[in-house]
Amino acid sequence: MDTHNTDPKTNIEDDQTLTNRQGHPITNNQNIRTVSNRGPATLENYDFIEKISHFDREKVPERIVHARGAGAHGYFEAYGTCGDEPISKYTRAKLFQEKGKQTPVFVRFSTVVHGLHSPETVRDPRGFAVKFYTEDGNWDLVGNNLKIFFIRDAMKFPDMIHAFRPDPVTNIQDARRFFDFCANSPESFHMVTFVYSPWGIPANYRMMQGSGVNTYKWVNQEGKAVLVKYHWEPKQGIKNLTVKEAEEIQGKNFNHATQDLYEAIESGDYPEWELFVQIMEDGPNEELDFDPLDDTKLWPNDQFPWKKVGRMVLNKSPENYFNEVEQSAFGTGVLVDGLDFSDDKMLQGRTFSYSDTQRYRVGANYLQLPINAAKKRVATNQEGGQLRYYNDKAPRQNLHVNYEPSSMGGLTEAEQTGKEYTPYVEGNLVRQSIDRNDNTKQAGQTYRDFEQWEKDELINNMVNDLAICPKDIQDKMIALAEQADDDYGRRLREGIAEKSKMMGDNNSVAQTHPLGADDAPGAVDEAIQKGHEQDPY
Numbered sequence: 001m002d003t004h005n006t007d008p009k010t011n012i013e014d015d016q017t018l019t020n021r022q023g024h025p026i027t028n029n030q031n032i033r034t035v036s037n038r039g040p041a042t043l044e045n046y047d048f049i050e051k052i053s054h055f056d057r058e059k060v061p062e063r064i065v066h067a068r069g070a071g072a073h074g075y076f077e078a079y080g081t082c083g084d085e086p087i088s089k090y091t092r093a094k095l096f097q098e099k100g101k102q103t104p105v106f107v108r109f110s111t112v113v114h115g116l117h118s119p120e121t122v123r124d125p126r127g128f129a130v131k132f133y134t135e136d137g138n139w140d141l142v143g144n145n146l147k148i149f150f151i152r153d154a155m156k157f158p159d160m161i162h163a164f165r166p167d168p169v170t171n172i173q174d175a176r177r178f179f180d181f182c183a184n185s186p187e188s189f190h191m192v193t194f195v196y197s198p199w200g201i202p203a204n205y206r207m208m209q210g211s212g213v214n215t216y217k218w219v220n221q222e223g224k225a226v227l228v229k230y231h232w233e234p235k236q237g238i239k240n241l242t243v244k245e246a247e248e249i250q251g252k253n254f255n256h257a258t259q260d261l262y263e264a265i266e267s268g269d270y271p272e273w274e275l276f277v278q279i280m281e282d283g284p285n286e287e288l289d290f291d292p293l294d295d296t297k298l299w300p301n302d303q304f305p306w307k308k309v310g311r312m313v314l315n316k317s318p319e320n321y322f323n324e325v326e327q328s329a330f331g332t333g334v335l336v337d338g339l340d341f342s343d344d345k346m347l348q349g350r351t352f353s354y355s356d357t358q359r360y361r362v363g364a365n366y367l368q369l370p371i372n373a374a375k376k377r378v379a380t381n382q383e384g385g386q387l388r389y390y391n392d393k394a395p396r397q398n399l400h401v402n403y404e405p406s407s408m409g410g411l412t413e414a415e416q417t418g419k420e421y422t423p424y425v426e427g428n429l430v431r432q433s434i435d436r437n438d439n440t441k442q443a444g445q446t447y448r449d450f451e452q453w454e455k456d457e458l459i460n461n462m463v464n465d466l467a468i469c470p471k472d473i474q475d476k477m478i479a480l481a482e483q484a485d486d487d488y489g490r491r492l493r494e495g496i497a498e499k500s501k502m503m504g505d506n507n508s509v510a511q512t513h514p515l516g517a518d519d520a521p522g523a524v525d526e527a528i529q530k531g532h533e534q535d536p537y
Helices: 046-056 154-164 175-183 186-195 243-252 256-266 321-326 345-361 441-449 452-466 471-484 486-503 520-530
Strands: 069-078 102-111 126-134 137-144 216-219 225-234 272-281 307-316 339-341
Touching: 069 126, 069 256, 069 321, 102 307, 154 175, 154 345, 175 186, 175 452, 175 471, 186 441, 186 471, 243 452, 256 307, 339 345, 441 471, 441 486, 452 471, 452 486, 471 486
Parallel strands: none
Antiparallel strands: 069 102, 069 307, 102 126, 126 137, 216 225, 216 339, 225 272, 272 307
16 A cells, blocks of 8 residues: 655644744744653754744843833824914924824833833833824934923933932932932932922823923924924823822832823723924024023923924824834934924934934844834935845835945935025034023922922922932032022921931931832831741742
8 A cells, every 4th residue: 555645744834823933833832852751951952942042132232211111103193383373484394284184103101210120100200202204204202201301411411310320339229329410410400399399200101291302493495493392281181199109009000101001092092192382583592591402491481382283192002012112212313304403412412322322222223123114215325234134225226336426326315495404603612511501590480380289299309318418418409499499498408407307317328219219218127027937948
């Protein structure tokens, strides 16, 4: 009898069958191959080696800042106007021109200082980064929930982050390090006032504001530019937390903000923000008592009213967190025609840093990943680099020509229709702080604008942290508060004195704790006292 099988079958699979990256169907995903069922294992376990070696490499380096984040897809809808005026008066950017025009977006919310799995109740600014996939290419509007920042010069950014991150010896965040930096960087006082108030702990991502923080420029068809600030206002309302409320929430769920965003979108309760801008004539604006390029300052609403330009709706959760949220990459230098840079020194420092860190973190070809790629044709002369998988050439490009200019079928430059914006710049090259750098006036106004419960929370939080600081740091912070507002300074001085008296000599290293935490050192002893004794097994 002929036992030869003329129609051999190997493995039965369908479109739901597990495979490896080579396309091989996996028939046993439970056991490695061993000599007998007890082992040892053999070296030719290809499926296991592929699986475990990829697992070993699942994580890319996490972001230095903004590591903990959540994201969502949606769209931006333009109003076609800037307040009551045609938006073309100020900018020629195409995404804004037509009423009802929708542009796809991806948004990433984040905390700033701590790591990938830190709680979402920390006292910390929140990142608010929006990637617009426009017809002219990508535009990234990278900002925070708060509208100002701690410093006004990019030179100080690494030092600031080092001071705010955990101690390099103990790996514990230390309020003394935070205030040591801030007391010796008085421009930070306005931001400290916000961060130590309830505004330092947003209730979730849906109910917080967003801001571009830095000053940008808009350019119209005639090449005329204006200064512009961006503001996102949540239609859901704004909610913040006290430290007590945050501690209670953290004890129950340290992913609460990510969960809130995901569940709202999945239930069809799509979060929405309206985009406003403030506009100022380009120039030194010497009539103001602040420099409009200083990102430690607010532009007063009464002088520079907010103007509506569009709305954003988030209506789709990521299908894969790593692919879309973790590998998403933003940069302040990613602008489209009609948008431009100002001379803001922080903005210009960030513009190098952001894109540079993405090339390190995700790779040289990070812009070929779907979450980062423009949703339009892309044609470049860039070559090689780790994980390059797409040949971004033009359909009729001579593939032998990867340079420009060329007369042999290479890429050619686009024709510019709008008039070039050519600002005039002159001055000596110096290393100096900007003028009009009053560090406390706006902080005082912010304090006076707070409701009473916000003032109480601010003072209580600052007192808890400053009480463990050396006296010279306390004195510097009190002096800044007194310059800002008499009541602010008095309450801070009295609160620190009272707290220090209660603590006595117990303001040692044992008092180290995260920013604004209430009785964090007590939790160390409490864990010992409340821990249940167990016998070994």
